[in-house]
Amino acid sequence: GRDIIAQAQSGTGKTGTFVIGTLSKINYKDVNIQVIVITPSHELARQITDVYSNIGSLLNVKVELCIGQNVSSKTNMQNIQEGRHVIVGTPGRIYDLINRNKDVFKKIKMVVLDEADKLLSGEFKYQLQDIITLLDNTKSKYQSQDILKSKGEKIQICVFSSTLPEKIVDFCESFMNDPIKILIPIEELTLEGIKQYK
Numbered sequence: 001g002r003d004i005i006a007q008a009q010s011g012t013g014k015t016g017t018f019v020i021g022t023l024s025k026i027n028y029k030d031v032n033i034q035v036i037v038i039t040p041s042h043e044l045a046r047q048i049t050d051v052y053s054n055i056g057s058l059l060n061v062k063v064e065l066c067i068g069q070n071v072s073s074k075t076n077m078q079n080i081q082e083g084r085h086v087i088v089g090t091p092g093r094i095y096d097l098i099n100r101n102k103d104v105f106k107k108i109k110m111v112v113l114d115e116a117d118k119l120l121s122g123e124f125k126y127q128l129q130d131i132i133t134l135l136d137n138t139k140s141k142y143q144s145q146d147i148l149k150s151k152g153e154k155i156q157i158c159v160f161s162s163t164l165p166e167k168i169v170d171f172c173e174s175f176m177n178d179p180i181k182i183l184i185p186i187e188e189l190t191l192e193g194i195k196q197y198k
Helices: 015-025 043-055 075-083 091-100 124-143 164-176
Strands: 004-007 035-038 063-066 084-087 110-114 156-161 180-181
Touching: 004 164, 015 043, 015 110, 015 156, 015 164, 035 091, 035 124, 035 156, 043 075, 063 075, 063 091, 063 180, 075 091, 084 091, 091 124, 110 124, 124 164
Parallel strands: 004 156, 004 180, 035 084, 035 110, 063 084, 110 156
Antiparallel strands: none
């Protein structure tokens, strides 16, 4: 349940790590959004959605791809209201969906930022802060009304990237709660001996 900052070279299994980790935290009987994965590109969002569908197929996980191509915000919101456990998308679309209907985001447990170096070094940086603030405020609002819930339950934030400059790590810490850091020095990384199977 701790916040995490994790950095490791491409091809070492970061996507599998956070997909399996988030799937283990989902309550499958509750078809409200519990996990949001934010990526800087449409292609990466599609790839992650496929990984969720493949690894989570036996769990019947319901995943919604939320990007600015092919599917409208209106269609995304209709699908979410019908029931989704995970949404994967780009910052602009996710910010738009939260603003359209905060109520459907009240059960969020985790936010994953993939390729965080790209997300937090450019135009998305402040949009991500706004997304996290909106989600925290939405969750707090509903927690204070529901005395059966443990008060103060925070959203877990997980940051993954192949490179994480120190200034990005510092920025992450500004909106995270005492994160665990798993930072692999570049010179210690090697892809030799790693085999990938489909």
